[in-house]
Amino acid sequence: MLATPPDFDVLIVGAGISGIGMAAHLEMECPGRSYAIVERRENLGGTWDLFRYPGIRSDSDMHTLGFVFEPWKHEKTIADGPSILEYLNTIVDERDIRKHIRYNHKIIAADWRSDEARWHVTAELADGSRTLLTANFLYLGSGYYDYDEAHDPGFELGDFKGQVVHPQFWPEDLDYAGKKVVVIGSGATAVTIVPSMADKAEHVTMLQRTPTWMFSRPAKDRLANFLRKVLPEETAYKITRWKNVKLQDFAFKQARKKPERVKKMLKKAIVKALGKDNYDEPTFTPPYDPWDQRLCLVPDADLFEAMKADKASIVTAKISKFVENGIELDNGVILEADIIITATGLKLAVGGKIAVSQDGVPVDFAERFYYKGCMFSNLPNLAVVFGYLNASWTLRADVNSDYICRVLNTMQAKGSDVAMPVLPDDHGLEEDDIFDFSSGYIQRSKHIMPKNAVAYPWRLNQEYVTDRKVMKDGPVEDGILSLRKAGANAVNADEQLEAAE
Structure with missing residues (x-):
């Protein structure tokens, strides 16, 4: 012993x-x-x-x-x-x-x-x-x-005079009201930040090198809330949990088995949420199949609503260099920015x-x-x-x-x-x-x-x-x-x- x-x-x-x-x-x-x-x-x-x-x-x-x-x-x-x-x-x-x-x-x-x-x-x-x-x-x-450290994509910030923030180290006192914001990235963090900042900022641009597959769903689960009214809390939770587990599993396997079919479904849903006039197919068409990377959730279509209100936009391009008033893209266009958010991953x-x-x-x-x-x-x-x-x-x-x-x-x-x-x-x-x-x-x-x-x-x-x-x-x-x-x-x-x- x-x-x-x-x-x-x-x-x-x-x-x-x-x-x-x-x-x-x-x-x-x-x-x-x-x-x-x-x-x-x-x-x-x-x-x-x-x-x-x-x-x-x-x-x-x-x-x-x-x-x-x-x-x-x-x-x-x-x-x-x-x-x-x-x-x-x-x-x-x-x-x-x-x-x-x-x-x-x-x-x-x-x-x-x-x-x-x-x-x-x-x-x-x-x-x-x-x-x-x-x-x-x-x-x-x-x-x-x-x-301790976020992913460093090696950006040379050059002459940019504004503020640069990484989501992992967000300053408590960041004032973005009335300012132009560029969020670099197209993953879950960027898709979350863009509509959330759009209400106060002058405009928020999501700058993506590569598009991401997105899907929208209501933030409220109507079935779950109905079950909670008619069943004991634990029973309702177990049913909803298992339902969602099975749906997640089914969606993932469908994407692997029938990627083209899932692509069409995802695009159709975005067109419906964004409207045909606002939909640009290349912006929402990644070069990989759904679930080759994790899908990005857009609850209550908030990103698409911000885009329809012209408070947010998505630009697909590569960065040429950072300039005093924003980002110069490889096509020569300059994205003006007061604040740049580097949502470039973990x-x-x-x-x-x-x-x-x-x-x-x-x-x-x-x-x-x-x-x-x-x-x-x-x-x-x-x-x-x-x-x-x-x-x-x-x-x-x-x-x-x-x-x-x-x-x-x-x-x-x-x-x-x-x-x-x-x-x-x-x-x-x-x-x-x-x-x-x-x-x-x-x-x-x-x-x-x-x-x-x-x-x-x-x-x-x-x-x-x-x-x-x-x-x-x-x-x-x-x-x-x-x-x-x-x-x-x-x-x-x-x-x-x-x-x-």
Whole structure:
């Protein structure tokens, strides 16, 4: 037996959707387990606390971005940032999670000590000092992008005299009333910012190098709101959630199977929302198929309404150079701007950029295979959340949390304190493209991503319905996940006791 227990049974990194979800699952499924959430920021919420740009909202419906255990009760299913923060704060308070959160703890290193069966985790505090925490299990809910740096496309701002802002670092006092704004980018952030700034700005132009597939839907789900009136809250939520899961899955698969048909449907819907006179086909025709990149949601057609009101416009061109009063395009046209918003994408990061090591040897995640989309080959007692690209992030967060709780309970029942997916050196696994998406932020980051095999369980699936069934109902002891005591090769505690005798 070890002389002293670790500080915590489970240490959760990040107090955003993933971390709060794991804490809630621990409270429900592993009562009595000690845990803490360490959060680098001063507030909980992760993405929803960091991003403060105008109109910040979900680009997924809240019946699937919400947790499986906590019904979404607002009328709007496409929610703004403050509503999502309110939802998370309610969960934290009602489930007595808040007392477990330690703010201003930036995790910079984590070393697995095999002889102790625990992680030694180094946190940097707000004053620059460091503290050491130990835990048997480490759960990384730190998101998928770099909090410190945004993607730098290498713009040479030259003679531009105005203000340049990146959405990830939005200034609280930005005054854009009556000003000309150019938003560079065509992804979800740009599509959100443009209509949100159009009400106060003189004009907002979305400058895109490449068009993006867009689709519009009402911010309110009429069926969901009807069901909430006639059914118990939880029942209505479950029905709506499953309906949306199936619709997401169907839409994604239709786009992959019949891309031309889906293209026509998407274009037809934009023409209807924008009007034939305002519709320019090249502006809304990407050079790739729908769902080769994530579709951009336009709730209540707000972008198209701003365009019809001549408060916003979309320009497709490449940047030649930045000039004193705006941007000169490769066709010689100058886009005048007082403010330029560089919505040029995120910089991805693995495991919150934590320096992870195993008995002092650095761990390169790019050399490890995913195991069931949440653990890694030959790395003990560590799990991570990387959400779906073709569905809501929280769907994976829920599945992973529930699965890891099953692992923890099986470990307890077996008297084990180590759980490791074992992959032999001569595994012979056939590798697969981890992300079959052409998005720039994905392609730029493939070199740091863990490996993905063709065959389950050594992969990060993009199939929620399949994952949910396997992770919830499949055996924890599957012949791959090894459960044992510290410093032992035995599979479980009973075998270790026999060996000691």
